Amino acid sequence: MATLEIRDLHVTVEADNSTKEILKGVDLTVKQGETHAIMGPNGSGKSTLAYSLAGHPKYTITSGTVTLDGEDVLEMSVDERARAGLFLAMQYPVEVPGVSVSNFLRTSATAIRGEAPKLRTWVKEVKEAMERLSIDPSFAERNVNEGFSGGEKKRHEILQLELLKPKVAILDETDSGLDVDALRVVSEGVNRVRETGEVGTLLITHYTRILRYIKPDYVHVFSAGRIVESGGAELADKLENEGYEAYTKGGASA
Amino acid sequence: MAEAQNIPVGSTTAGSIAVAAESTVATRMSAPPSFDVADFPVPHGREEEWRFTPLERLRGLHDGTAVATGSGLKVEVEAPEGVTVETVGRDDARLGKAGTPVDRIAAQAYSSFEKASVVTVPKEKVLETPIRIAVHGEGGVAFGHQVIELGAFAEAVVVIDHTGDAVLAANVDYILGDGAKLTVVSIQDWDEKSVHVAQHNALVGRDASFKSVVVTFGGDLVRLHPRVQYAGTGGEAELFGLYFTDKGQHQEHRLLVDHNTPHCKSNVAYKGALQGDDAHAVWIGDVLIEAKAEGTDTYEMNRNLVLTDGARVDSVPNLEIETGEIVGAGHASATGRFDDEQLFYLMARGIQEHDARRLVVRGFFAELVQQIGVDDIEERLIAKIEEELEAAVG
Numbered sequence A: 001m002a003t004l005e006i007r008d009l010h011v012t013v014e015a016d017n018s019t020k021e022i023l024k025g026v027d028l029t030v031k032q033g034e035t036h037a038i039m040g041p042n043g044s045g046k047s048t049l050a051y052s053l054a055g056h057p058k059y060t061i062t063s064g065t066v067t068l069d070g071e072d073v074l075e076m077s078v079d080e081r082a083r084a085g086l087f088l089a090m091q092y093p094v095e096v097p098g099v100s101v102s103n104f105l106r107t108s109a110t111a112i113r114g115e116a117p118k119l120r121t122w123v124k125e126v127k128e129a130m131e132r133l134s135i136d137p138s139f140a141e142r143n144v145n146e147g148f149s150g151g152e153k154k155r156h157e158i159l160q161l162e163l164l165k166p167k168v169a170i171l172d173e174t175d176s177g178l179d180v181d182a183l184r185v186v187s188e189g190v191n192r193v194r195e196t197g198e199v200g201t202l203l204i205t206h207y208t209r210i211l212r213y214i215k216p217d218y219v220h221v222f223s224a225g226r227i228v229e230s231g232g233a234e235l236a237d238k239l240e241n242e243g244y245e246a247y248t249k250g251g252a253s254a
Numbered sequence B: 001m002a003e004a005q006n007i008p009v010g011s012t013t014a015g016s017i018a019v020a021a022e023s024t025v026a027t028r029m030s031a032p033p034s035f036d037v038a039d040f041p042v043p044h045g046r047e048e049e050w051r052f053t054p055l056e057r058l059r060g061l062h063d064g065t066a067v068a069t070g071s072g073l074k075v076e077v078e079a080p081e082g083v084t085v086e087t088v089g090r091d092d093a094r095l096g097k098a099g100t101p102v103d104r105i106a107a108q109a110y111s112s113f114e115k116a117s118v119v120t121v122p123k124e125k126v127l128e129t130p131i132r133i134a135v136h137g138e139g140g141v142a143f144g145h146q147v148i149e150l151g152a153f154a155e156a157v158v159v160i161d162h163t164g165d166a167v168l169a170a171n172v173d174y175i176l177g178d179g180a181k182l183t184v185v186s187i188q189d190w191d192e193k194s195v196h197v198a199q200h201n202a203l204v205g206r207d208a209s210f211k212s213v214v215v216t217f218g219g220d221l222v223r224l225h226p227r228v229q230y231a232g233t234g235g236e237a238e239l240f241g242l243y244f245t246d247k248g249q250h251q252e253h254r255l256l257v258d259h260n261t262p263h264c265k266s267n268v269a270y271k272g273a274l275q276g277d278d279a280h281a282v283w284i285g286d287v288l289i290e291a292k293a294e295g296t297d298t299y300e301m302n303r304n305l306v307l308t309d310g311a312r313v314d315s316v317p318n319l320e321i322e323t324g325e326i327v328g329a330g331h332a333s334a335t336g337r338f339d340d341e342q343l344f345y346l347m348a349r350g351i352q353e354h355d356a357r358r359l360v361v362r363g364f365f366a367e368l369v370q371q372i373g374v375d376d377i378e379e380r381l382i383a384k385i386e387e388e389l390e391a392a393v394g
Ligand SMILES: Nc1ncnc2c1ncn2[C@@H]1O[C@H](COP(=O)(O)OP(=O)(O)O)[C@@H](O)[C@H]1O
Pocket: A013, A014, A015, A022, A040, A041, A042, A043, A044, A045, A046, A047, A048, A049, A058
């Protein structure tokens, strides 16, 4: 069973000629089949955690370990992490001019699976996955994320999640900026992947709204660069009612 | 890569971008157009039209010290049935009709060539296959003159392929009869020592369409000057360009579209990638809409992708409008670094760095490559881009 283990992770970024510590000792274990919600106020370091796990070059790991099934993730390049089974659905997916969605999907599926998918079955697989996410077939010929609305970008991220079948999926605010219909479509996509039981999910969110569609097994409150409280789904209800205030005022230093 | 509309400054750039503060089309030239080299002073390098060009690398083309070596340039023309290919003397009446040299090297070429080549497509002849002109340098200095003339309603694609080692100054005239359609692909795939300076003059007939695709990869110094004028209303000109400027190369494309006739269109799109120390790309896009050119519709764009430190771009779009009675006019210029966020995104989907870079650069050029419309040339270009990238990764 695949397990992602994060131990005492400290991360800094370079900003305005100074080094700023953003993550201050994150501990978390995500197992295949589990869903962990990470909830925290803006600026608490949620995206930093997501990017650091994926290997974004802007973030420097100063101490701590991350392993996937015992393998040292921090030693791997960005593409190696993806091929090892990590997937990051980005908060702000990037536009890639001149690269079509179909070319992009096939290139990444080839890289992740280690061989080019058979063309026939691949075309069908993509078409059906797009249908399930209500993505118009014409998107296959559009350039990656170029001119996509916020909701279209997020659906495109979940399309990749469905096609690439990672061991651990990190979803960074996949819910933000979505209207109710889009939120439902995207959540259904995530749930289809979860229901396979093959993926561990790290659901990063600012709002409790998405948790009505995607039921977490664990909820962690993130504040000032670390997890300050962990619990079951009921913790989300507490956050819904009380907000993050208790954690941002003093709670963070616990 | 951010695109700045009308304020032609890329927001993130490793190169530098010069922006013309005001119109300089008229004042840029140090002497009026002339066929005689004696009418132009030897440039010293500070003139507006020469300030980006490293004169010391022109191998004497600019100061009269370059002398034709007789042999040294092989030109082969492969033309389908019905096309006339002639070699003519200096006094042939068809020479110099499309435009007059505007700088010293173009005038030097006009004053120095011995034989010109004239390719004629008769009126209403629609060619099914391209005319191919192979220009191969064999180590000498040459001055050339090429005329390509299409009669009314003729249609042709011409591929001019420059390879080998040469020091070449030339003028190329494109004359389009009424309703004619001409696509010219000029490929500069020179060996690394070559120097190539040329003025292209297109004279676009009434309701005619001219498409120029300039592709520059090779050479030590390439300086091309494609120019368009209209001979009647309803003419259209599309000027596309791709360049890949490597370490130490100077590639300069200076364009002028002179809207001297009402109700004509022009569209200019040039894209370049640069890599390596002292790679220098210069793009000057002059569009002049004369007072009489009502109903003009024009757009020009230049984009540069800087792949490594140490490369430099000077991109100067310049739109000069003398009448308000136009359909549209716009320009844009942007120079950006290779986008690490794009690279990260692709790699986060398992794609290796090398392949991700190729995807991004191919993507950058894709819209222009698709414009060429000659399959084997498109394939060769894609292969060439891959080859350049291989060199970059090393
Ligand atoms: N690349 C970066 N450069 C500079 N500062 C950054 C960078 N990424 C994040 N930060 C800073 O780190 C803190 C946490 O940001 P982020 O991880 O985006 O938080 P969240 O996703 O929880 O809103 C913020 O103060 C933010 O300004």
